[in-house]
Amino acid sequence: MPQPGNHLYHVTFRCAGLEGDLQDFKMPQWSPGFYGIGNYARYVSSFRADDGASHALGWEKVARNTWRVVSDGAPVVVLNYDVFAAVTFPANSYLGDDRAYISPSGMFLYPVDHLRSPVTLNLELPAFWKQISTGLEPVQGKPATLQAADYDVLYDSPILIGNQESLTFEVKGVPHNVTIENVPPEVDRTRMIADLKTMVTAATALMNDIPYRSYTFLMMGRGGGGIEHSNSSSNQFDGKTLTTPAGYLRWLSFICHEYFHNFNVKRIRPLALGPFDYDQENLTSMLWVSEGLSVYYQDLILVRAGLMTRDQYLTKLAAAIGTFENLPGRRYQSAAESSQNTWNVGSGFGGGRKTTGSTVQASNPNLYYNNGGMLGAMLDLSIRSGSGNQLSLDDVMRSLYRKYYLGKKRGFTDAEFRAECETAAGTSLAEIFEYASTTKEVDYAKYFALGGLALDFTTTETAGGFIGLDTFAEEIPASAQPVASGGGRGRNSGPEFKLLVSDTVSGSPAAAAGLKPGDRIIAIDGIPATVAALNDAINAKLGGRIVLHVSTGGAERDVALDVAKKLNRTYQLTPKAAAQAQERILNHWLRKAL
Numbered sequence: 001m002p003q004p005g006n007h008l009y010h011v012t013f014r015c016a017g018l019e020g021d022l023q024d025f026k027m028p029q030w031s032p033g034f035y036g037i038g039n040y041a042r043y044v045s046s047f048r049a050d051d052g053a054s055h056a057l058g059w060e061k062v063a064r065n066t067w068r069v070v071s072d073g074a075p076v077v078v079l080n081y082d083v084f085a086a087v088t089f090p091a092n093s094y095l096g097d098d099r100a101y102i103s104p105s106g107m108f109l110y111p112v113d114h115l116r117s118p119v120t121l122n123l124e125l126p127a128f129w130k131q132i133s134t135g136l137e138p139v140q141g142k143p144a145t146l147q148a149a150d151y152d153v154l155y156d157s158p159i160l161i162g163n164q165e166s167l168t169f170e171v172k173g174v175p176h177n178v179t180i181e182n183v184p185p186e187v188d189r190t191r192m193i194a195d196l197k198t199m200v201t202a203a204t205a206l207m208n209d210i211p212y213r214s215y216t217f218l219m220m221g222r223g224g225g226g227i228e229h230s231n232s233s234s235n236q237f238d239g240k241t242l243t244t245p246a247g248y249l250r251w252l253s254f255i256c257h258e259y260f261h262n263f264n265v266k267r268i269r270p271l272a273l274g275p276f277d278y279d280q281e282n283l284t285s286m287l288w289v290s291e292g293l294s295v296y297y298q299d300l301i302l303v304r305a306g307l308m309t310r311d312q313y314l315t316k317l318a319a320a321i322g323t324f325e326n327l328p329g330r331r332y333q334s335a336a337e338s339s340q341n342t343w344n345v346g347s348g349f350g351g352g353r354k355t356t357g358s359t360v361q362a363s364n365p366n367l368y369y370n371n372g373g374m375l376g377a378m379l380d381l382s383i384r385s386g387s388g389n390q391l392s393l394d395d396v397m398r399s400l401y402r403k404y405y406l407g408k409k410r411g412f413t414d415a416e417f418r419a420e421c422e423t424a425a426g427t428s429l430a431e432i433f434e435y436a437s438t439t440k441e442v443d444y445a446k447y448f449a450l451g452g453l454a455l456d457f458t459t460t461e462t463a464g465g466f467i468g469l470d471t472f473a474e475e476i477p478a479s480a481q482p483v484a485s486g487g488g489r490g491r492n493s494g495p496e497f498k499l500l501v502s503d504t505v506s507g508s509p510a511a512a513a514g515l516k517p518g519d520r521i522i523a524i525d526g527i528p529a530t531v532a533a534l535n536d537a538i539n540a541k542l543g544g545r546i547v548l549h550v551s552t553g554g555a556e557r558d559v560a561l562d563v564a565k566k567l568n569r570t571y572q573l574t575p576k577a578a579a580q581a582q583e584r585i586l587n588h589w590l591r592k593a594l
Helices: 152-153 189-207 239-243 247-261 292-304 310-325 335-345 365-385 393-408 416-425 430-437 444-450 530-539 581-590
Strands: 007-018 022-026 045-048 059-064 067-072 076-084 100-102 119-122 133-135 145-148 160-163 166-173 175-182 215-222 226-227 232-236 453-466 469-475 497-503 522-523 546-554 555-563 565-573
Touching: 045 059, 045 067, 067 076, 067 152, 100 469, 133 175, 133 215, 145 152, 145 453, 152 215, 160 565, 166 189, 175 522, 189 247, 189 292, 189 393, 215 247, 226 247, 232 247, 239 247, 247 292, 292 310, 292 365, 292 393, 310 365, 310 453, 310 565, 335 430, 365 393, 365 416, 365 581, 393 416, 444 453, 444 581, 453 530, 522 530
Parallel strands: 175 215, 215 232
Antiparallel strands: 007 076, 022 067, 045 076, 059 067, 100 160, 119 145, 133 160, 166 175, 226 232, 453 565, 469 497, 497 522, 522 546, 546 555
């Protein structure tokens, strides 16, 4: 990285011991911890190959992420290439005058069929940077040299290079490194380290294990988002938010979420999430467990650690219900379907159609994050109630960890996860799993009552109009699009979309008008139907009427809808007078454990 300002890394890869005349080298298509195809090979340039003695070797790029080298049996193959890195996101590498951040999946090639081979990495730093922060093991006696047992370990170990602060603490003798790049000096470092230590202590006490030799927290600015790894996490946020009590608590929740993933995802995981196929999506319908239960535990761990009060927890839990229930398009697909489809939009962070107004993107991460968190609370309370408060979701997580990660050394199936939950509860939990796999309205109050809590809500008017219609835009295949008289659509015409109904809200104008999922909206007040046109019409006609021209099964009709005021629900969770069994569940569930 001789000139960081030009955003170019130079990589030299020396590979010895390969056999045969042709060698394929690949770059992963995605990064562990981020559910989206990154197409990292597009950032590679100036590729060349030689035999280690400066004799050039022929090569071709035979696939989007594959370079084939004609080695002719050479005992050594040396590759050289550049990587452009200007994106500030934890799943992407970045290089600038301020720092270097390496997301290894988008930086380092691997020889096909050799993912299990060990790797040594030497970093050549500019003289003005002194600090390397990573979960990779250093090679003793060799400065700036790191090692990985195999490529899976390498790809799961991001690297931060610069002049960042470095602090440490220990839990049961295990070192935890805290790299701070962006936190203002007025934020108390002593408190930060103490709170992180307390958080780690509570999380590892819950799981009865510390599964790594050391752990590294990368606390970075310039960008947003977090990604978990087996013994580290990449956390990008605005450090100024830590200067307020509310912002500091949100930061703790964020860090705790990524930290708890070292158990739930990196070790307790669905079958699809390891061993990885780096060429394509690794699909699972269980992200509502992997992400949703991590949302659930991020704050529960803070309660156990004494870093969040019971009232703060219940307020946040009620707000999460409101966020989900007020979300346009929440009934477009279930938490399980959203889990399966999230790769279409890169986990909701990397692109795709966003949820706005009356529309919903192809996959909405809120459906498996927030809804998954709610399902986690409902599972926990049901298990506690069914077992007479003897067992909980904690016991399920510990059992999954012991049985599948430590014992069988694999992930679990959907059925195995459900069986663990129902065994702990001593009864069927069919309704909760139906909520996970369908868009059925959820009876939250029934489940929170098991812990002696009342769920209430108030309704208020909010900005914008409401017709109770959820839609999505679906691309029309080129073969089904009309052809212009000149015989083509034109180079710059781009894809065409049709606007379809995904759902209607019960009791809404759209439902009363008989609109159904699958109906196609052709025009809105005579204007060709688009997402923007529908939202504009709704907001412009508050208290008035819009006319949709709709096709149902090929039959077209006009549908007139009165635009109502948009309403928002605010939820509250409060303890109520309850039986002793329910009080015991509440007190044990939201106990301070440290």
